[in-house]
Amino acid sequence: MSEHIVVATDLTAAGIKRLQSHAGGRVSVVPPKTASVRAALADATAIISRSDFTLDAPLIEAAPRLRLIARMSAGLTGVDIDCATARGILVMHAPGGSAIAAAEHTLLLMLALSRNLPATHETLRDGYWTFDRGKQAGSQLHGKTAGIIGLGRVGARVARHCLALGMTVLAYDPYIREEQVNDKRIELAALNEVLPVADYLSMHVPATQETQDFFDAASLRQLKKGAYFINTAHGGIVDEALLAAALKSGHLAGVALDVWNEEPPFNSPLIGLDRVIHTPHIGDNTVEARQDLSLQIARQVIDALSDRDYRNVVNMPLLPGLSYDELRPFMQLAESLGALQHILARSPIRRIAIEIIGDDMNGLIKPMTVGILKGLLSPILGAQVSYVNAPLLAAERGWQITQAKGIKISEYRNVITCQVTLEGGEEISIAGTLLDRQKPYILQINEYRVHFEPRGNLLVMGSYDTPGVIGQVGSLMARHGVNIASWHTGRAQPGGNTLTVLSFDQALPEALMASLRQQEFIRHVHQLTI
Secondary structure, three states: OOOOOEEEEOOOOOHHHHHHHHHOOEEEEEOOHHHHHHHHHHHOOOOOOOOOEEHHHHHHOOOOOOOOOOOOOOOOEEEOOOOOHHHHOEOOOOOOOOOOHHHHHHHHHHHHHHHOHHHHHHHHHOOOOOOHHHOOOOOOOOOOHHHEEEEOOHHHHHHHHHHHHEEHHHHHHHOHHHHHHOOOOEEOOOOHHHOOOOOOEEEEEOOOOOOOOEEHHHHHHHOOOOOEEEEOOOOOOHHHHHHHHHHHHHOOEEEOOOOOOOOOOOOOOOOOOOOOOOOOOOOOOHHHHHHHHHHHHHHHHHHHHOOOOOOOOOOOOOOOOOOHHHHHHHHOOOOHHHHHHHOOOOEEEEEEEEEEHHHOOOHHHHHHHHHHHHHHHHHHHHHHHOOOOHHHHHHHHOOOEEEEEOOOOOOOOOOEEEEEEOOOOOOOOOOOEEOOOOEEEEEEEEEEEEEEOOOEEEEEEEOOOOHHHHHHHHHHHHHOOOEEEEEEEEEEOOEEEEEEEEEEOOOOOOHHHHHOOOOEEEEEEEEEEO
16 A cells, blocks of 8 residues: 555645655645544654644544654644654654744844834824824844854854844854854853943743753843843743733833743733733744745655654654564663763763663663653753754764773662763762663662662752751752652762762642752752653
């Protein structure tokens, strides 16, 4: 039976034509309605849709021949990726296809804010010709400072647009090195260096756990009084109530948002406020972006179905001779090692060495290496990281990855050890294993034996081996109403340093984390969710 591609979105004629040339004409264009899609999926091999359509487990299970799910957008909301992966179905998205449109929309909002465009437009439409030029006076971008938070595809384009207008550009991106910035007029700086001087602050960070509420009250206080705030990246980066309060107090001169914490933003305190420009998530909505995305996703789908390329696939293709159910625990173990390495690394990573010992893990060095890289990269790049593209993204960062011997730090017979070398030479080694070939288990971090299951909400705490630490931490948790689910401590030697891993039923509030950091016995403390 030939391939059958279902299109449940507004793919352009050129994109459909390209798909038809591959599928022999078997391309079905259906409305993004569950009943219509379900009927078309009966013998479909691939489906293309946007985030406005949900592909849940029941719908996926109703498609026995489905091999590929493609999202014509950067987001993957609404796709049951676990179900698709268990079925061996590839899931892909199309990041970066609308970078030009998003960057131009950002510049549009910046210009409109600077000249108070909506208010002056409404004044004339209502029949008033106001001659108070002082009140109508705007601000030119030339000579101002643009703060770009996140120097990825969109952020880099916005930076270049700002330079063309004669602005000074400061960019904050902890995962970009100076040698990676082609235009030396773009100055990389720390966040606390950007905020006090930026006249226009533009957000371009990915949607990850780390960037949720990224711009908080402390950041807002650092921001230059009279600055303008623009967000065309993702909702959830900033609490909209904070922006509304800053506008009313006069700390911010204006706000422009294309993305919202809740979409549609019926309950946003920013809707209807003066000096706010709001657009309904249209940053990528141009004729050109739609055409580019259509052709991009068509090429990706054809290449994947032809077994030529799996770019922008976000789940792991099944390995020959090994089912996903067999491989999954090993991948989860490797990914948890990477996630732990990420939070413990206090300077940029330069080298990664991996050692695998034992028959249970024999032959799994490649997938487990990919799992470690995904664990390291996911907190940085979010959903765009996959088991397929993690090695490429690591290479782009200049990470040296090797298979090593002789770094074993645990006595278990089946063990994987990951050792990262940081800028400056510091090394962090973590060893883990699988219990009964199913349950991931961390055995040791550097010289500390801390046997724990890397799952759920974890706190990694470095402290001094002094009396009363357990009691003080327990009392602090009790005062905040937090119950400790488990506690695992290892120490190098009596009276030296200790490393403790605690687990909780929920993530700890920032106020509690701040209190922990202030304790005299604390060397460092981090939390993560696995």
